[in-house]
Amino acid sequence: MKKKWIAALLLSVALTMAGCTNAGTTPEAEGQSVSSESSEAGKTDASKEADASKEESSTVDSSTASSEPDGMVSAGSKEDMGIDDSWKGIYADYLEKEIVPMLDAREEGWKEGWSFGLIYVNDDPTPELVISSGYEAAGNIICTVVDGQVAYLQTARLSFFYKEFGNVLDNADGNMGYYYDNIYKIGANGFELLHEGTNEEVYGENGPTGEMQYVMDGRDVTKDEYYKTVNGAIPATERTFWNTGSSYDDMLSYLKGKGAASYQEAYREVIQGLSSKDAAPDRASENYKFALIERENYDPLLLCVGNQTFCFYAFEDGLLQAGPNWWFSETELVFVYPKLGIIQNHQYFENNVSNVSDYWMKAGSLCATYLSTECELDEEWEPVFDENGMPITIYEINNAEVSKEDYYKFAERNDEKFKQQLAPNDAEYTFIEYYDVAQMLEMLK
Numbered sequence: 001m002k003k004k005w006i007a008a009l010l011l012s013v014a015l016t017m018a019g020c021t022n023a024g025t026t027p028e029a030e031g032q033s034v035s036s037e038s039s040e041a042g043k044t045d046a047s048k049e050a051d052a053s054k055e056e057s058s059t060v061d062s063s064t065a066s067s068e069p070d071g072m073v074s075a076g077s078k079e080d081m082g083i084d085d086s087w088k089g090i091y092a093d094y095l096e097k098e099i100v101p102m103l104d105a106r107e108e109g110w111k112e113g114w115s116f117g118l119i120y121v122n123d124d125p126t127p128e129l130v131i132s133s134g135y136e137a138a139g140n141i142i143c144t145v146v147d148g149q150v151a152y153l154q155t156a157r158l159s160f161f162y163k164e165f166g167n168v169l170d171n172a173d174g175n176m177g178y179y180y181d182n183i184y185k186i187g188a189n190g191f192e193l194l195h196e197g198t199n200e201e202v203y204g205e206n207g208p209t210g211e212m213q214y215v216m217d218g219r220d221v222t223k224d225e226y227y228k229t230v231n232g233a234i235p236a237t238e239r240t241f242w243n244t245g246s247s248y249d250d251m252l253s254y255l256k257g258k259g260a261a262s263y264q265e266a267y268r269e270v271i272q273g274l275s276s277k278d279a280a281p282d283r284a285s286e287n288y289k290f291a292l293i294e295r296e297n298y299d300p301l302l303l304c305v306g307n308q309t310f311c312f313y314a315f316e317d318g319l320l321q322a323g324p325n326w327w328f329s330e331t332e333l334v335f336v337y338p339k340l341g342i343i344q345n346h347q348y349f350e351n352n353v354s355n356v357s358d359y360w361m362k363a364g365s366l367c368a369t370y371l372s373t374e375c376e377l378d379e380e381w382e383p384v385f386d387e388n389g390m391p392i393t394i395y396e397i398n399n400a401e402v403s404k405e406d407y408y409k410f411a412e413r414n415d416e417k418f419k420q421q422l423a424p425n426d427a428e429y430t431f432i433e434y435y436d437v438a439q440m441l442e443m444l445k
Contacts (some may be wrong), residue, residue: 052194085143087126089389092255094143095213096247099131117245117321117365122167122186127363130242132158140242142169144186151190156182161239161398167232168194172399177201177208183233195229208377226402236400237410239369246321246364256365259318264444266320270313271444274304275437289425289434292443295341301361303336305434307426310334312343314361323361334422336432337414344419351375351391356411371411372396 022166095116113134118127121144131141139155152364156171169191183195195217202211213228221229245251253259260266274288286306293301293312301323302313312323324343326334333346340360347355356371376384376392384392395407402410420431435443 065067080229083125086148086258088255090145090150091129091143092252094129095131095252095255099141111248114248115245116248116251117242118319118363119162119240119242119365119367120134120164120363121162121169123165128186130245130365131247132242134158134171134244136175141191142191144190146188146190148432153184153191159233159241161241163234163238164240166234166238170230170234170239170333172230174200181230183230186359195233197226199223199226204250231400236397236402237406238399239398241370241398243368244364245357245366246319250320251364252353254317254319257318260315260320261318263302263315266315267302268305270302270320270439271437271440288423289436290440291432293336293338293341293432293435296339298341301336301341303422303432305422305425305432307424310424312361314341316361316363319364319365321361321364323366324359328424334420336422337417337419339416340414342414351394370396370398371407373407 007092059063107113115128115132115134117132118131121128121129121142126145129143131143133139136157139157142155142160143150144152153169153171154229155171155173157171157175157425159173160171162167163167167185169184171184172180174180178200181195181197182193183197185194186192186416197214197216197276199212200212201208201211212223214221214223216226216229219386246254250259260269271288271290274286286309288304288306290305291303293303295301299315303317304311304313307328308323309327311325314321314323324345325344328334331347335344335346336342337344343359345355345357345359352373353375354371354373360367372395374394374396376394380385386392393404395402395404397407397410420433423430
């Protein structure tokens, strides 16, 4: 049966703005790395790195120093987190003194659309702060702490992926036939450009020719050379995509140590808000029921289930986050892995076309990995079949083409783990036991 992909996160979109401009230590331009102490230092280092790479082959693999992630180190273990939390005050000051004045001057009601989350890019226990507009024109501001000051990267558009604790991040995005990979690491002065690549459609007198031009670090390269550099920086199976974050108020409360004292307190407020007469009309009509989804090493997720929609919440160390917020559909399957805290969305189409997305919440960020299969198409955009009448399939992990064997190895990595299918609260059979408002509030005492 043909499946339809409708798993859209309900993200508010604020007024369109052209991008961030110079305002003290606020972002200057899309795709630009800036340090609050010295922006030129970071740019000079990046230029030297790019120049050096041009003297060598552009087919840099994972053993080349310029694209090699620093690797997983001891700072990446959970027990090392939070030893020094001075970064919380630094980020709180930055939000209040730099980000708020900038956005107040540009977007009325910006707090409804922008989100804030923490990620771990380099190999130390201080997280990076993602400040996301939620719309392409403004992109994201990704902050790190260098010598007690905030240095940041302004992304071009929204999409980026990174290797957690590997010290490498790829701002990979584009549209209308023009795409790019701007690959960074965090150095002594903040974000430093490792590689700058573009791939775009070639146009002739009659429009697109069907060919692509690949450029890496200022040199024309082949498609294979281009993706050898990109995949050498972050292999497909080691990529984490950032999706959305927490609200401004919840992040600031967390940074100031004023968040809820426990998940019980935080979830009680969520439930009371969803069930109050002041809830949004679409929420109030849902008559939500609830469940706690236990996770290993973290507080449980709160699952809120209506007869048409469902949503998740996570709580971690004082930080509340709203996660996936979707409609139920007869044409998609949604599973939750209780121990792992993963919400998995499946969609299937004809001719072996499919998408499988894993989402999880950590440190106020909703992160994801993506799997997809596509059918090879001919010049008329019709499926191409092999001699056995089977569609010729292209396999991708996190936007990188891989072999069929590698695809299924990654796709089946959690198959032995217990998972449960989500169903509306008025379904004839539910796979998870749901509780009404009074019951869940009692459980959260």
